[in-house]
Amino acid sequence: MPAESLQTRNVAIIAHVDHGKTTMVDCILYQIGKYRTEQLDKLAGGQHGLVFDSNDLERERGITIFSKNCAVRFETGGLEYRVNLIDTPGHADFGGEVERVLMMADGCLLLVDAYEGPMPQTRFVLQKALALGLRPIVVVNKVDRPDARPDEVLTEVFDLLIDLGADDKTLDFPVVFASAKQGWASHTVGDRGTNIRPILETIIEHVPAPEVDPAAPVxxxxxxxxxxxxxxxxxxxxxxxxxxxxxxxxxxxxxxxxxxxxxxxxxxxxxxxxxxxxxxxxxxxxxxxxxxxxxxxxxxxxDLEAPVALPPIHIDEPTLHMTFRVNDGPLVGREGKFLTSRQIGDRLQKELRSNVALKVEPGETMEQFRVSGRGLMHLGILIENLRREGFELCVGKPQVVFHEDEDGKRLEPIELLVVDVPEEHQNAVMALVGDRRAQLLKMGHKSGTSGFVHLEFSIPARALIGLRSRMLTATMGNAIVHHTVLGYEPIRGALPQRSNGVLIANEPGMVTAYALDGLDDRGTFFVEPGDEVYEGQVVGEHCKSSDLIVNVVRGKKLTNMRASGKDDNSQVRPVRRMSLEASLEYIGDDELLEVTPGPIRLRKIMLKETDRKRVARREASAAAV
CATH class of the missing domain: 2.40.30.10 (Translation factors)
Known part of the structure; x- marks a missing residue:
């Protein structure tokens, strides 16, 4: 059929993280017959990969980071349609991707997990879609789950739309029940379908064709x-x-x-x-x-004869910033290929061309850059890409971006924090967020569930830095945590700082088991025997609140005296290996994270102890005055 006879539908697929957007696109591509299963598997990079998660980080983390689009042809009622499907990220940190690709759509599929229901990022992406006038088709996905509660989830979606100010026409949304993993959809909750066609038929029926003038200037x-x-x-x-x-x-x-x-x-x-x-x-x-x-x-x-620009894409302002700087550590150049400020600056400028939510400004010196983004994951993904490309650099502690109102009062970003946690760990969660200036907005059980408490808080964005790891520790890994930006409010006050100090190496060399064994009672170590360290590197967490200088390269002195025990009885506890994002959450104001294609290292900004003491005395004198 010629392209001119095709009718077009442009649809964005929006949802919270891990509610099945990319799986749904894979299912549609397979059933429409555009690709055989073997071709999809090859494109996806493995037997169980998703063809739209083409980036290595997307496959490793199981999330969508970059928006992508495809097109399928679908025939119904004697007519053939081209359906342009746009897959969007579900995480608020990649909201810049969501906002710009929604401009391409005339309607949206809102996927909601049949157990979890609407979550913070569901609110975020749906709010963006409604602001552009897109009416949703609600797809309750994963209804094959044994704990699915589709009827209650539909009620929650309706309540969310009312919350977001949807009009009566939007509230009368079509509903499809589906299992993208099993490859079927149905208009009735109790009826298992045979294929995914009901979703495509609903798109044809309810998503309007583009309202355009083909004869107008392009x-x-x-x-x-x-x-x-x-x-x-x-x-x-x-x-x-x-x-x-x-x-x-x-x-x-x-x-x-x-x-x-x-x-x-x-x-x-x-x-x-x-x-x-x-x-x-x-x-x-x-x-x-x-x-x-x-x-x-x-x-x-x-058009050259009548050049008229379309309204530019509006992107929400960044909420976090970090300092990127040249690595000046003793081990610089061991693993990386790109080390200079010019190379780092050129790479950041290249990133700005496609990463519209990112902002790069000059730092305090020629070797520093102030990089702002939408959240810790947004910046963490950028840093991970840099290290995989062969860059070496140091990054500072993440800081929130403050705003000022008309009266000159400082405002800070406030986020909606949603926590689902077993009842026995509820008090631990309340204690953690209470210390961080959080305000409880809602508490209760989700309908159809038992044993888990649903908690919603408004909390300063700066309080979220380092909170996830502490909360998972306090709840034995059982907490489910999500957050998204609410807006800006006056600063709520001081927050508790890191409760433990750090262990700092006092000389360079190779870590020995003998040294770690002798320091076993001092805290938890981030390095193990055989690792190379340098003076000023953070090698562990102290068991007390103060920092401690330690020697982790000390070896056993060789003498002609026989030892009372065996020489090889040094015992070293398992070390604490932290991921890139965990390290970004952990570092303090006077510390840096050294990022290389190989290891990542925590270090003090000033490597020599005498320099750190001199600065501390100067700050104490200034505070006294």
Whole structure:
């Protein structure tokens, strides 16, 4: 069937983390017959991989970080439709991805877990969709779970929509019950379907066709930037008006209104996961454009005769910032290839082209950068990508971004913290968040569940740094924790600091079992025998609140005296190995995290003890004055 006879539907799939968005797309791709199972498995990188989670970090963590889109053809009622499916991240830290790709859609599938129901990120992504005028189709997913409670979940979705100010037409939403994992959907909760067609049929019936004028001057909004080693930057977006043609000259207008005339060298539409060459793309469809440089997210491709820019994409402000700086430690250059401030700065500028929620500013010195993002995971993913690419750098403690109101009063970001925890651990959670200026908003049991308490708090964003690991420890790993930004409020006051000091190496060398055995009662160690350390490196956590200088490289002196016991009886307890994000939560104000392609190390900003004492005396004198 020719492309002109196709009717288009643009649909974004939105949901909370791990509610089944990417699995649903995989299921649709397989059942529509675009790919055989073997092809999907090959594209997904393994037998159980998801084809849309193509990034290594996405596969390792089981989350969607980068938005992606595909297209499927679906025939019903004697007509053929092209359904453009847009998979979005569910984590609020990647809200920049959500906000810009929703501009490409005319409707949305809201996936909700049949047990968990609406969660913080459900509220976040749904709020963004409603603000753009998208009406949801509610898909209650995972109804095959033995603890599923679909009827109660539907009530919770309805209550959430009322909370978000949805109108009567939006509240009359269509509902589909599904199991993306098993590959079926149904309009009735008690009826198990045979395939996924009910979801596609509901999309055709309830998602409106794009309201466009193909005869108007062309306008396309760039919402995603891809890159190819062969053709360079690839602009992906939606044509909002007119018809975009291959080899056409267009005016690329940036978000500041500055235009530059350029020529399209190649034009593609989407078929399944592939990009198919096209002579033209009509208004309402999605496409990829090659040959434009410079071009960035938020730019408009406009007609040369009547160049009119589309409204730029609005992105929420960052809530956290960190200092990125050159690694000046004694072991610099051992593992990494890119070490200089110029290389780090160029890489951060490259990241800004596609990571629209990121902000990079100059630091206090030429070797520092102030990098702001939407949360600890957002910045942690960036740092992890840098180290995998061969960069070595040091990063400082995450700090919240404060705002000022009209009266000059400082405001801090406040987040909604949702905790589901067994009843026996409820008091431990209340004690932890109570010390961190949290306010209880809601407490109770979810309908249809028992043994777990559902708690909701408003809490300062700075109080969340380091909270997750402490909460999991206090609840023996049973707490389920999620959070998302609520807004800005006046600063709530001081927060408790890290309760334990650290153990600091006093000389360089290789860690010995003999030294660790002798310091066993001093605390928990982050290093093990054979690791190389240097003066000023944080090698463990002290059992007391003060910092302690220790020698972890001391060896047993060789003498001609026979020892009373065996020489090899040194006992070393298992060390505490922390992930990148756990380390970012742990470091103090006077510490840095040294990130390399190999190990990550905690260290003091000032490596020599004499320098740290001199600064401490100076600060004490200034405080006394």
């Amino acid at each position: 306008q396309m909004l760039v919402t995603t930037i891809d890159f190819s080693e062969y053709v360079g930057r690839i602009a992906i977006g939606r044509v909002f008006a007119g018809t975009l043609k291959n080899r056409q000259r267009v005016r690329v207008i940036d978000r500041h209104g500055v235009g530059r005339d350029q020529q399209i060298s190649q034009l593609f539409t989407f078929e399944g996961l592939d990009r198919v060459p096209a002579d033209h793309v009509e208004a309402g469809d999605l496409c990829a454009v090659v040959g434009l440089d410079p071009v960035n997210i938020g730019d408009t491709l406009a």
